[in-house]
Amino acid sequence: MIGWIHQQINKITAVSGLLLLAALAAYIGGFDGVRQGTLVAATAIAGVPIAIKAYQALRMKAFSIELLVTIAVVGALLIGEYVESAAVTFLFLFGAYLEARTLEKTRSSLKDLVDMAPQEAVVIRDGNQVNVPVEDVQEGETIVIRSGGKVPVDGRVLTGQASLNEAAITGESVPAAKTQKDQVFSGTIVDHGYIEVIAERVGDDTTFAKIIELVEEAQETKSKTEKFLNRFANVYTPAVVLLSILVYALTKDLHLAITFLVVACPGALVIGAPVSTVAGIGNGAKHGVLLKGGEVMDQLSKVDTIVFDKTGTLTKGKPEVTDIQVFNGHDSTELLRLAAKAETISEHHLGQTVVREAASRKLKLAEGDVQGEVLKGNGLLAIVDDRQLAIGNRKLMEKQGILIPDEINNHALTKEKEGNTAVFAAVDGEIAGIISIADQIREDAVEALTVMRRNGVKQMVMLTGDNRHTAEVVADRLGLDAFHAELLPEQKVEYVQHLKRTGHVVAMAGDGINDAPAIAVADIGLAMGEGGTDISMETADVVLMADKLNQFSHAYSLAKATVRNMKQNTLFAVGIVFVLLIGVLMGDIHLASGMFIHEASVLIVILNAMRLIRFNRSKGKKRMEALPAEV
Known part of the structure; x- marks a missing residue:
């Protein structure tokens, strides 16, 4: 029953609103008895879901805003303030409806991501192209993607070429060209072209699925400000009840005490920080x-x-070999082949650069396992074709007791001063050459x-x-x-x-x-x-x-803007409560008007947070030109 009531909350709000309009019509027509009965009915209908939430919170030993509203409504009914009891319950539900709708927009970036998830894939099975649900695709299968199609897996291009929109992954709207052996990611879209892709990661293992999972988790993770405000609300809410009792004890005015109870609700204070966080994280996801x-x-x-x-x-991480200088009678091509085969055991940028250079020269790396050890920060030691190789920096040579003659060291220094990284290559305990590698800023x-x-x-x-x-x-x-x-x-x-x-x-x-x-x-x-x-x-x-x-x-600018937004919302929420309480004590704010202002303040902090969805640090700023430099 309780679950059904929560599911029908929007309909309950609408019925409550219609009953309020009916009560107004009865008032205009002079049917006072009908008016009061309609107002009580509106209060009861709208008050039930509020009271249920208050009860559920109490069972969890929490003092919620719904508890304050429930107490206030019951008090209003007891003193015959049926107009205000009906108005308060309707405004509370209607405000909650508007909050939910507005919060949906703050999560729009995540919703957009989820909507971009591919549902089907064209798989080659037994020589035929078959449409299958994306969750049925297996690793190692070949996927066909045509113009306008979504890539359903992470993998590498087997054949074909295409231009892909990778905004869902990288936040970049400029299409990326993809050809054979290039990496592609689930959730990206083929602008034009045709590719066949070998599936390497499928289902929940894809990068796209992990992004959605991370963003979902991030939006549920509370900031220190949110945690503090939640703890504060758990103390603040019962304190408001006690203050309301104190107001009644001092003034003997139950209506004043009830109004005090309503306007002191910390709704805007509690929601201000989390909605800023959700909007900020959503903006980040949108920009990769x-x-x-x-x-x-x-x-x-x-x-x-x-x-x-x-x-x-700071550099592109795609260095290139700029020079190979050999010594002691070694051949540069043979040295490159040996070094490249040794570097196949390393994942370091520089090592992979040597491997790519060998591939570009179409050097065949003889098959066979490479025995070796990668020494992080220094280089590697390996045995290739029965020859002992040491490839790395000066520290590695020193540790291996390999002498670096002045002539060779001077050549390395010259290359380094030109912005190159000098990789020393020793064969059988003797310096055979220096491979110079340059990257770009x-x-x-x-x-x-x-x-x-x-x-x-x-x-x-x-x-x-x-x-x-x-x-x-x-x-x-x-x-x-x-x-x-x-x-x-x-x-x-x-x-x-x-x-x-x-x-x-x-x-x-x-x-x-x-x-x-x-x-x-x-x-x-x-x-x-x-x-x-x-x-x-x-x-x-x-x-x-x-x-x-x-x-x-x-990301740095966004974090600054998000925290600033949280502070704005918190200060505004505290200020509104302070002003409302003064208005109540001075007799200028009443129950219905207090609830209206309270709900308006909640919407204002949400709308303020929504500005973060459109935040873009570069908007309106002239882009600076950065000169690419070889280093």
Whole structure:
């Protein structure tokens, strides 16, 4: 029965409103008895769902707003104020209806995401193309997607080429070109073209499904402000009841005490913070930024120091081999082949760059397992074709007791001063060559860092395992406050901890893989990774789906705006209650008018929060030009 009443709440509100209109007609017609009976009926019909909610809250040992309204309505009926009892119950239900409708809009970003989820897939089975529900697709199956179709799985393009709208994943509206072996994500749309995709992740394992899950969880996670206000409401509500009793004891005016009870309802105060959080997180999702809850939003707004990894964060993370210099009679092509085969065991950006260079030169990496060990922050040791390889930085060579002659070291220094990373390659204990690799600073880096400084970031630091010369080039071009080079992952963690101990609120931005430990210990961990890696989506507090620093500056500006919005709502709600209480004590505010103003104040804080849905830090601002630079 109770469940049915809650389901019919909108109809109950409508009936209550119609009865109020009928009572008005009876009053105009002079049928006073009918008027009173209609008003009592309207009060009873609208009051039942309110009383039920009050009872349910009491069973949970909570004092709700519905309890205050129920007490006030019962009191109004006892003193014969039928107009006010009917008006209060109707306004309360109607206000709740408007709040629910308005709150739906604050969750529109999540609803849009859910609506974009594909429902069917065209799968090749037994040589035929078959339409199947998306949940029936199996890993390893081939999916066909034509123009206008939605990609139903995460996978790689097997054949064909197409232009994909990836806004659902990255927040970027500009279509991305996809060809053979390129990664595609569930929920993206083929603007034009034809592709066949091998399913690598299906169902709840897809990036799109995880985004929806994370946003849902984030919108349910309360901020510190929300938690405080909830605790405050649990104390405030019974205090209002006691104050109302005190008002009656002092004035002997039951109507005044009841009115005091209604206008003191903390509705706008309780709803102001969570609706801001929901709207802010929804805005982030719309722009390809996953913020994991209200506490993350609150903490991000307080960040005064940002620590960046270099490769893949400040730079594009897509370095290229610029030079291969060989020594001691070695052949450059053979050295590249050996190094590339060794680097197949590594996931590091630089190692994968060497592998890609070998592939671009169509070098065949002889089949066979590579025995080796990756030494994080230094390089790797491997045995390839019965030859012992050591590939990495100077520290690795020193640890292995491999001598670096002055001629070779000078060549490496020259390349590093030009902005390259010098990778030493030793074969059988002797330096065989240096592979020079250069990355590029992100085009949006200068603009993004400038915006964050303007919004309150006081210090920006770069930590990298790369050499000092390359790090200095990047730091100078981006105007960073400091940089520390040739660091191991554990040294990055120690530096972040040092900043926290000295009173800084620290955000650490990295690629979510090599920097996972430092990201985890920072006050705010931020991972950049196109499409979102499992590690970044689990470890970081903030994930940038489009892999762009401008999204970071948007997240920081959004957090500031969201917290500011919460404070505005809280101050407004407290101010309204204060003004209403003074009005009641002065006799200017009555029961029905007090409830009307109360519900209006709730709607105002919701509408104020809804402004966050349209928040865009770059709107109306002239974009700054950032010169791409090879580093």
